[in-house]
Amino acid sequence: MPSLAVGGRVMPILHVSQIAAALGLPVPAGLERARLAWDIAATLDGWVERLRGLGWDRLTQPTQSRARSLRNLTVNVFHPIELLSGAWESGSFDWDPGEDSAREAALRSAEEVVRYAERITAGWASFLLEVGDELERRDPRVASPRGEVAYSELLASQRWHADFHLREVEEFLS
Numbered sequence: 001m002p003s004l005a006v007g008g009r010v011m012p013i014l015h016v017s018q019i020a021a022a023l024g025l026p027v028p029a030g031l032e033r034a035r036l037a038w039d040i041a042a043t044l045d046g047w048v049e050r051l052r053g054l055g056w057d058r059l060t061q062p063t064q065s066r067a068r069s070l071r072n073l074t075v076n077v078f079h080p081i082e083l084l085s086g087a088w089e090s091g092s093f094d095w096d097p098g099e100d101s102a103r104e105a106a107l108r109s110a111e112e113v114v115r116y117a118e119r120i121t122a123g124w125a126s127f128l129l130e131v132g133d134e135l136e137r138r139d140p141r142v143a144s145p146r147g148e149v150a151y152s153e154l155l156a157s158q159r160w161h162a163d164f165h166l167r168e169v170e171e172f173l174s
Contacts, residue, residue: 040081073169075116087144088127091140094145
């Protein structure tokens with residue numbers, strides 16, 4: 001986990017705005033929250049399209065880049081997105097990637113992996129339609145394993161995370 005030491009205090013870093021705040025610099029303007037959220041939806045859709053039609057052997061084969069399977073990467077990307085909906089209301093984002101192996105083990109076929117990803121993708125899109133314009137009006141603070149952050153910071157970090165791993169998947173499948 002990246003961290004920053006400022007004034008003898010070590011702070012975990014989840015988003016660039018935390019670095020700026022710790023150094024007393026202005027927080028850079030980011031993408032609007034709705035765009036970030038819908039970008040995540042597009043990334044999830046693209047991911048699901050790449051999963052469809054893949055066999056079990058391909059889904060469980062380690063990637064060359066990090067020796068993680070597509071099944072593992074799917075859980076690692078989609079589970080935190082599933083948690084984002086709840087974090088909006090609860091103010092808590094309790095993602096523990098160390099528990100991904102148990103979620104991954106529960107997916108025992110290619111069809112189950114695709115259904116898992118489809119379910120979370122549909123849930124994310126439903127959440128976005130439900131909150132609508134409120135996403136731009138409200139930016140609640142959320143407690144996360146890496147400290148308290150604005151919801152927009154979680155969106156930005158999860159968008160980056162999903163896009164990063166999608167590029168890894170695309171490279172593996174090419």
